[in-house]
Amino acid sequence: MTDIVQKPARSWSLSSFSLSRGNMERVMNIASPLFLLLLWEIAARLGWIDVRFFPAPSKIFQTMLQLIENGQLWVHTKASMYRLFWGFLWGGVPALLLGISMGLSRTLRAIMDPLVSATYPIPKSAILPLILLIFGLGEPSKVVMVAIGLFYPILINTMAGVLEIQKIYFDVSKNFGASKLQVFTTVALPGAMPLIMTGVKLGVGMGLILISLAEMVGAKSGLGFMMWNAWEILSVETMYVGLIVIAALGITFTLILTEIERFLVPWKASR
Amino acid sequence: MAASTLAEPPPRAGAADDVKIRIRGLTKVFESKRGPFTALDTLNLDIPTGCFFMIVGPSGCGKTTLLRILAGLETQSTGTIEISQPADGRPSNSMIFQGDSLFPWMTVWDNAAYGLTMRRLPKAQIKERVSFYLNRTGLSRFHDHYPHQLSGGMRQRVSIARAFANDPDILLMDEPFSALDEQNKVMLQEELLKIWEETRKTVLFITHSVDEAVTLGDRIMVMTAHPGREKATLDVPFERPRQVLELRARPAYGEFVFNIWTYLREEVQRARALDEGSSS
Numbered sequence: 420m421t422d423i424v425q426k427p428a429r430s431w432s433l434s435s436f437s438l439s440r441g442n443m444e445r446v447m448n449i450a451s452p453l454f455l456l457l458l459w460e461i462a463a464r465l466g467w468i469d470v471r472f473f474p475a476p477s478k479i480f481q482t483m484l485q486l487i488e489n490g491q492l493w494v495h496t497k498a499s500m501y502r503l504f505w506g507f508l509w510g511g512v513p514a515l516l517l518g519i520s521m522g523l524s525r526t527l528r529a530i531m532d533p534l535v536s537a538t539y540p541i542p543k544s545a546i547l548p549l550i551l552l553i554f555g556l557g558e559p560s561k562v563v564m565v566a567i568g569l570f571y572p573i574l575i576n577t578m579a580g581v582l583e584i585q586k587i588y589f590d591v592s593k594n595f596g597a598s599k600l601q602v603f604t605t606v607a608l609p610g611a612m613p614l615i616m617t618g619v620k621l622g623v624g625m626g627l628i629l630i631s632l633a634e635m636v637g638a639k640s641g642l643g644f645m646m647w648n649a650w651e652i653l654s655v656e657t658m659y660v661g662l663i664v665i666a667a668l669g670i671t672f673t674l675i676l677t678e679i680e681r682f683l684v685p686w687k688a689s690r
Numbered sequence: 691m692a693a694s695t696l697a698e699p700p701p702r703a704g705a706a707d708d709v710k711i712r713i714r715g716l717t718k719v720f721e722s723k724r725g726p727f728t729a730l731d732t733l734n735l736d737i738p739t740g741c742f743f744m745i746v747g748p749s750g751c752g753k754t755t756l757l758r759i760l761a762g763l764e765t766q767s768t769g770t771i772e773i774s775q776p777a778d779g780r781p782s783n784s785m786i787f788q789g790d791s792l793f794p795w796m797t798v799w800d801n802a803a804y805g806l807t808m809r810r811l812p813k814a815q816i817k818e819r820v821s822f823y824l825n826r827t828g829l830s831r832f833h834d835h836y837p838h839q840l841s842g843g844m845r846q847r848v849s850i851a852r853a854f855a856n857d858p859d860i861l862l863m864d865e866p867f868s869a870l871d872e873q874n875k876v877m878l879q880e881e882l883l884k885i886w887e888e889t890r891k892t893v894l895f896i897t898h899s900v901d902e903a904v905t906l907g908d909r910i911m912v913m914t915a916h917p918g919r920e921k922a923t924l925d926v927p928f929e930r931p932r933q934v935l936e937l938r939a940r941p942a943y944g945e946f947v948f949n950i951w952t953y954l955r956e957e958v959q960r961a962r963a964l965d966e967g968s969s970s
Contacts, residue, residue, distance in 0.1 A: 587787060587789070588791070591804070592804075593762065594762065594784065595805040605804075609796075686795050686796075
């Protein structure tokens with residue numbers, strides 16, 4: 420009794436079941452995919468759907484546990500992440516530097532714009548054979564594919580970000596004696612940061628697409644390889660595990676990038 | 691650090707031997723699609739050291755162009771500008787811009803410290819100066835705010851703090867209060883006068899408001915409508931320090947404002963006629 424008096428009985432009173440609208444929506448957000456999974460499970464068990472293509476979620480989950488236990492899933496995920504990381508560095512950093520330079524220099528823009536416009540529309544997947552030919556079947560070809568995929572969205576968004584900066588800010592930096600490098604670091608880079616982050620998010624999505632593709636064709640490890648291999652040995656569950664992990668990676672990266680954005684662009688966050 | 695500048699002799703407009711900015715035959719022609727456009731036409735001007743120099747003119751008379759040339763943001767077509775440079779490595783000029791010129795991605799503090807940071811001054815010195823001027827402009831509490839979190843008047847105060855903290859030889863002001871409402875304008879004029887009294891730097895202030903020119907200035911140049919030339923230059927007969935509202939209540943103030951208006955009215959009408967002529 421004394422317990423109840425000391426802590427107001429708010430956690431388990433009846434009123435907690437009348438949810439606010441926001442909580443209601445949150446519950447629905449979680450409930451709808453769960454419901455779909457449940458439906459899928461029932462349909463698979465009752466034979467309404469072909470389990471050769473759509474194995475029951477419980478089966479997929481079992482396979483996933485197996486793959487975690489024997490360490491395979493980790494090996495493949497690590498291989499893909501490793502390639503994504505190096506591709507991000509090799510594609511992202513040059514794209515960032517070139518994008519800002521193109522935004523700042525009219526001459527450089529005149530030189531580079533036709534090259535970028537001409538190569539950008541080429542589907543990145545279509546150059547995979549060429550990349551394999553040039554860089555071989557080892558690690559470099561995968562890293563290069565990711566790098567190319569990241570390069571364009573980051574380059575184009577960075578340049579647009581710099582061009583969007585109002586001229587008065589460059590006037591201020593000039594009047595207050597900023598050097599070229601200081602204009603770069605105090606005006607161009609922070610001013611373009613909102614669009615740079617958009618470019619990075621788009622680029623990471625593109626990188627995930629291209630890494631799975633590249634690994635299907637010429638690799639002995641990675642999530643793409645795992646899924647392709649699963650097709651060859653008809654282990655449909657493993658394919659689904661690969662899809663789930665890639666989706667989870669995509670969501671995780673987006674969450675991390677959103678946090679980084681909040682940190683790098685604090686002046687836009689609270690608008 | 692303000693002590694050295696405080697020791698300067700108080701300005702008496704007209705000490706001809708002590709000229710800070712000497713402009714001779716300054717002409718600026720812009721190339722536009724309709725052909726060349728003369729913004730400034732053989733302008734001659736002497737601005738004495740320590741003078742609060744006002745330029746009034748109808749819009750489009752090239753007054754902003756003049757300021758931008760002096761700020762190093764534009765180059766003249768012909769003519770010469772001599773500016774006596776500070777010997778101690780301080781910057782020659784700092785500009786207070788019209789409208790929003792604070793970097794949205796920097797806090798109030800970083801904005802105010804911008805010029806000093808660019809010059810790579812010792813951290814302790816930057817801290818001392820920035821906190822001094824943020825304090826003087828009443829912004830200390832907002833040092834970690836971003837510009838979008840401030841009102842227009844506060845933002846322009848940061849602009850003023852940024853320019854004064856940079857400790858330039860000359861302050862260039864391009865209609866800094868034109869975007870503010872009347873109450874804010876009077877407050878900021880009052881504050882600007884107070885801060886300026888402490889250092890009495892040479893100021894070149896551009897405005898289209900006669901009231902503002904008379905309230906703030908030692909000397910006023912009225913410019914002609916385009917091309918921009920000198921129409922008249924008058925010394926303001928009011929002593930310092932000034933109280934904005936007290937000054938405006940004086941009969942002599944009204945007379946002097948009227949005096950300036952007689953010069954300006956013709957030019958405003960001429961500018962209007964030119965605009966109508968070119969648009970039809």
